[in-house]
Amino acid sequence: MTIAEQLSALSAILAQRSIHSLFQPIVCLRERRVHGHEALSRGPSNSPLHSPLTLFAIARQAGRLTELEAVCRESACRGFSAQHLEGKLFLNISPESLLEPHYPSGRTLKLLEQMGIAPSRVVIELTEQTPTDDIQLLSNALHHYRDMGFSIALDDLGAGYSSLRLWSELRPEYVKIDRHFIDGIHHDPLKREFVGSILQIARAANTQVIAEGIELPEELAVLTDMGINLVQGHLLGRPQALGVRADQRLLAQVLPAALMQQPTVRLNATLGQIMELFGRHEELTTLQIQAPDGTHCGVIHRDALSVLAFECPPPMAGNAQACAG
Incomplete structure (x- = not known):
């Protein structure tokens, strides 16, 4: 597919607002409950831009990333509200969109009011695909959102261009450890050292740590033993249109089975x-x-x-x- 055809497909998606949202649960191990859901956006299933990687790459290339993210937020909020999902809603937003000078102020807050979602239930999850040039400006923008009641999460800790500095400067309520350090952690002492160091910093910073990308019971067992409380991954629930009943099945069946599967x-x-x-x-x-x-x-x-x-x-x-x- 040519670039011109991809740009045309993007224009059609934005004009028709044909984004659909999947929700992946974030589970609190200590309390055996769903802490929240991360909203994950997809293009139309019959579109060459169905994949989020391709969709967001083309939007960034076309200079329409902020527009796309606004449509994604609307889809996520509508789905979260319509399905009465539990806990907090984690919304992926790029720093460049937050710093967009022409982005209408208050749009997200107005959308939440329409959906009946309190800002205190929403976590802005920063996804860093390009270097953040002005951290102070980003900090000011996030301070504005915090004043309205939102929480902040830093995604993919350990993989971004300046994730440790962002953690230090922005003081997010949550950090999500990049899945690279979770994959195979049960047989990699160095990865365990890395995660242990993150937990020490998190305690000092009063930050909650989320381990994402968990696929194996052995990974979950090690993370549980290390003191990780919030977890996310295919082992605990795949991205889908989860409802309340599905959440209850997760807690009653999937989580105990994952924790007890090992001898x-x-x-x-x-x-x-x-x-x-x-x-x-x-x-x-x-x-x-x-x-x-x-x-x-x-x-x-x-x-x-x-x-x-x-x-x-x-x-x-x-x-x-x-x-x-």
């Missing part, structure tokens, strides 16, 4: 028992430790077994309580 070992298990269980399940990289009351109280990594065997003196060698705590 577990008792708190007083010996090193021999742990090694035997790893031997029978060669695909496992972690094992959950189960307390006497049945709750999950820790995790043992396969790559740490040699360290455990070396460091734990007899006769306590391998005791999960002594070595894995």
Whole structure:
């Protein structure tokens, strides 16, 4: 498809406002509830611009990104309100749109009033695809939104052009760790170190951390053990037109199954028992430790077994309580 044809398709989408929104749940692990939903925009299913990557790339190239994002916000707010979705609505907005000098002030607030959505339920999720040249100007713009009751999230922490500086300067209420650092975290000690460092900074900054892109139970188990509370990913719910009943099914079935799918070992298990269980399940990289009351109280990594065997003196060698705590 030529550039001219793509630009023509974009014009038709904007003129007809033919954007549809999918919603992916963000789950609070401690409270076993849906904390919110991220709205994800798609072009018409029969359009070459159905993919969001292509759609937004063409809009940016055509200088119509702000116009497209306004249509996406309208679609997201209407869908969120019509389906009575739980929690907060996370709206993706690029810094360049926020800084657009000709963008009508108050349009988003007016839209929310029409939909019956309080600004306190909306999180502006900054997506950084290009370098942010004027952070102070961006900070001023976000201060305006905070004054109206909105919260701020920084998307893809660790992948953007200046994400750590943006975190320091903007002090968002949420940061979302880039999925690169979540993928395979159960067998990558360096990724665990990175996420651990982010959690330390988040505690100091009073910021809530969201781990996104979770696809495996092993990833969820490690993140839970590290203290991550807010999670998002295909394991917990794919982007779709979720309703309240679907959310309840998620909490009642998908989340407990994801947390409990792994084999577990008792708190007083010996090193021999742990090694035997790893031997029978060669695909496992972690094992959950189960307390006497049945709750999950820790995790043992396969790559740490040699360290455990070396460091734990007899006769306590391998005791999960002594070595894995």
